[in-house]
Amino acid sequence: MASYEPAPAGRPQPTPAGRPLRADARRNRTRILEAAEAVFAAKGSAASTEEIAQQAGVGIGTVFRHFPTKEALLQAIIGAQAARLADDIEGLLRGGDPATALFTFFTGMTERAARTKTVIDLLAEAGIDISVSKPVHGLRRAIEDLLTNAQDAGTVRKDVSAPEVIALLVGVCQATVHTAWDRDVMNRTLAIVFDGLRPRP
Template identity: 35%
Template structure:
């Protein structure tokens, strides 16, 4: 591949990603790949060459948001109360999933995530230290896994996305779920 071909491929990749970000923001995970190709000025095959699956495209589009959630998990690992740190982070994950169209879909997987750095894997790994600390403090039952918690959040976001007030509905379902993941604390 010549330098010119590589430069063209990089420009196509950047253009596809920029268009995809706008389309996913407007239409969520079901954004039309054909529309993305058309607006980016490339063929469908070019889009598929850069992003072989819809999941791969979503992960690329949502990568920045995922990194922000991971940074936030790292920040919260030093919080004085492990349960509150975990719940704060999970609540922020609910908020991101409800407000960022496509994020819940990118986090949904059937236990076989696409690629080693899939959104679901990265988010579950970020939740790990928070969960382990909450378990060590006796605030969460030891059999709860990070993958289960992320799946719970994904489910909440997906089931409430068409509600009149998705954020309020998701918040309420999250509160119901929290009441069931560990012992209640007296305040």
């Protein structure tokens, strides 16, 4: 983030580790993360702290109090994305259509990878390697359940197993992160992948 600088001495310091945040502080932290994701997606590496604070409706000091460095903010964005990903897949397992839930998850994961491309690139520049394979492999059991449900519903081939689905998912997400795909290319790529997963006539 071009204008992100360490918080000067006069700014409030981060909450000490282990101390729970007050409700208003939690709300501010959530707003800052949501605003940062949106600003990075729109502005790329040119995003500024001022823009993030303005979109979040907080002062710049509040941003630095929660995230005293650019890397802390970027890593928190990745963490929030991983938490939402886990929530999404659990929601699909509980209430999604078994016939389409796997495809919905695959599409959502790819879209998330595209939205966090700038964040991952900036972390890489700072020497912090973020791999999309780690959160995907962490959800292996849930992905297996989505796959089984889709196969039982007749929308995925019976000879497909979880390792193949995970390999395809990681590959597409990595390509999304490291290649400047537009939305049309992403949609066509997903259509080809999904066609390969579906049963043959």
